[in-house]
Amino acid sequence: MITAIEAVLLLFVLFSALATVVLRDVLAAIVAFAAYSLGLALVWVVLRAPDVALTEAAIGAGVTTVLFLLTITRTVRPTEKVTKLRRIHWPGVVVVGLFAAMLLWTVPDIPAIGADAVAWNYSEVSQYYLDNAYKETKVKNVVTAVLAAYRGFDTFGEAVVVFAAGVSVLAILREERFT
């Protein structure tokens, strides 16, 4: 079962996610969202995905928050007195609740972490990577070996997509320079 740390982390993530949705003030919602990302980064560490955690902490909690902050400085804060919390739209809650229930319904069918008898453990391709990655590439991290050697062409596409995204943002902002 889950440990106390995991339980606290999951509760924190859940609470900050709810706060992001419910808070009326955009600035408060952004701060709550940053807290959510940081909590999620810690969850990735617990799930032993440190590389995902690094990205989540840097991009999710850091860069995204800063970009959101820069964006809301272009908006105006409502001056009239408004309630602290957003009014809950119940039909929306029902729809989202049903969708979440459907997703949660599939959870018991997911094999436990580290379970042996699952289909992908016996997939020929993954077995080949696990058996031969170090021999063929001399790289200890199988993920990196698959990413940059076996599937290197896909990764090249991925890198070019990031490049294209940067160019598109300049085009949309009608700028010719980044800085």
Added chain:
Amino acid sequence: MSAGRRPYVESSVIMTTVRIVAPFVFTFGLFVMFHGTSSAGGGFQGGAIVAAMIIMIAFAYGIEPTRKWFFNAAVVGLVAGGVLVFAVIGIGPMLLGGTFLEYPLYGFEEATKYGIEGVELGIGAIVAGVISGLFFAIAHGFEFRRDQE
């Protein structure tokens, strides 16, 4: 935020912290890019760390002074150079008669490992350049509007 307030407030605590932390974080970013071959990490993660640090510097020292230091040619050089590094490493083996990214054709010891590290460095440059460039591009409009008010 009122219109008259300055968007940037100097804080010697933040400036000193960032000044001390920056070289370590940049080194760590490079480490994560290179060390992706031996442990968790890689170009995407390392690039994100470097970009986050550049944004932190802009926060501590103000966006305008950072913009002067991190000039446009540097950003474009990072982004385009990263794509170029990846493409050249990939196409090299094709010129030697193999397929795209067929590292062993380079012929030296552990060519695949060093090839992958080069590729990761290229990816890191692209990611670091695009993310920090995105920040400056969006911040540009922000400061322009400030001046108008």
